Amino acid sequence: MKSPYHSLMPLPKAELHLHIEGTLEPELAFELAARNGVVLPHADTDALREAYRFADLQSFLNLYYELMAVLRTERDFADLADAYLARAAAQGVRHAEIFFDPQAHLARGVAMGTVVEGLWAALGRAEERHGVSTRLIMCFLRDESAASAMETLAAAGPYLDRITGVGLDSAEVGHPPVKFREVYEAAAALGLRRVAHAGEEGPPEYITEALDVLGVERIDHGLRCAEDPALVERLVRERVPLTLCPLSNVRLRTVDTLADHPLPALLDAGLMCTVNSDDPAYFGGYAGDNFDAVREALGLDREKLRQLARNSFLAAFLEDDEERRTRYLAEVEAYAFV
Ligand code: HPA
Numbered sequence: 001m002k003s004p005y006h007s008l009m010p011l012p013k014a015e016l017h018l019h020i021e022g023t024l025e026p027e028l029a030f031e032l033a034a035r036n037g038v039v040l041p042h043a044d045t046d047a048l049r050e051a052y053r054f055a056d057l058q059s060f061l062n063l064y065y066e067l068m069a070v071l072r073t074e075r076d077f078a079d080l081a082d083a084y085l086a087r088a089a090a091q092g093v094r095h096a097e098i099f100f101d102p103q104a105h106l107a108r109g110v111a112m113g114t115v116v117e118g119l120w121a122a123l124g125r126a127e128e129r130h131g132v133s134t135r136l137i138m139c140f141l142r143d144e145s146a147a148s149a150m151e152t153l154a155a156a157g158p159y160l161d162r163i164t165g166v167g168l169d170s171a172e173v174g175h176p177p178v179k180f181r182e183v184y185e186a187a188a189a190l191g192l193r194r195v196a197h198a199g200e201e202g203p204p205e206y207i208t209e210a211l212d213v214l215g216v217e218r219i220d221h222g223l224r225c226a227e228d229p230a231l232v233e234r235l236v237r238e239r240v241p242l243t244l245c246p247l248s249n250v251r252l253r254t255v256d257t258l259a260d261h262p263l264p265a266l267l268d269a270g271l272m273c274t275v276n277s278d279d280p281a282y283f284g285g286y287a288g289d290n291f292d293a294v295r296e297a298l299g300l301d302r303e304k305l306r307q308l309a310r311n312s313f314l315a316a317f318l319e320d321d322e323e324r325r326t327r328y329l330a331e332v333e334a335y336a337f338v
């Protein structure tokens, strides 16, 4: 049956939880593999898509890291980011805060400069080419050591003018935020904004720790806060944004089906929720697809959908450009649902 709803693609939105390596579509993966002489252990794009059945976060991460082998040159990173920005813009994204995972590239002998300069080549023209403003957030892999994260922060030294903040991603359970206390202190001292994945597969305590020990301003995912009413109350009181990723949660089996997603309950509790795509090439949809999916599965009304869009701009790292934030927020208020 055709959806009774009009698509939310034109609704202006900011995307705050997006791993650029997770935007590598199978077609581009094979194109880059051919360009770089890399042999992928998959026959073709259909065979690769067949591998997109994940049991949990780790099974996804295995493929995510494997496919990164095709990313080798500045041009590869620029092409990757440009393809994402084109898709995001077509789905109503006006502002994107983009994660990247330098350790996964440094480990393969790809230099920090190659990654950042390549991404920057696309981000620097994103406004003109796609009408999207951007920020770059460097993530540390939490299943690597704190020392490795600290070395990565040092390696980013020459590029800090291009990097707005730091984040924490990869396998969560067993790698609590406290492991990265000193790294986050050093990042704060450099004037970097701080976010962290917490409460995706890990327990609600990791959310508390990310706030108290790492000083993060937003929680990426944060889904499992729903298990701790006192934590929910705190997140509401302190207006801590959650960057939720509904299609990701279904694909990684954090929730059984979209209809079971706690987004409506979290919104009703007064949390500052946002809707994002996480790794759209792997999870079946970009930002607008996620909005459409939650509307359809959860029946969110127009005011809730407008609130999600408003929250995305309120939670964005736009303090250096409040005029732009105001403009985006006005676009949200003016949006006419049909
Ligand atoms: O959803 C995620 N969780 C943790 N690490 C990640 N790296 C890419 N995507 C993710």
Ligand SMILES: [Zn+2]
Binding pocket: 017, 018, 019, 169, 197, 220, 278
């Ligand atoms: Zn993520």
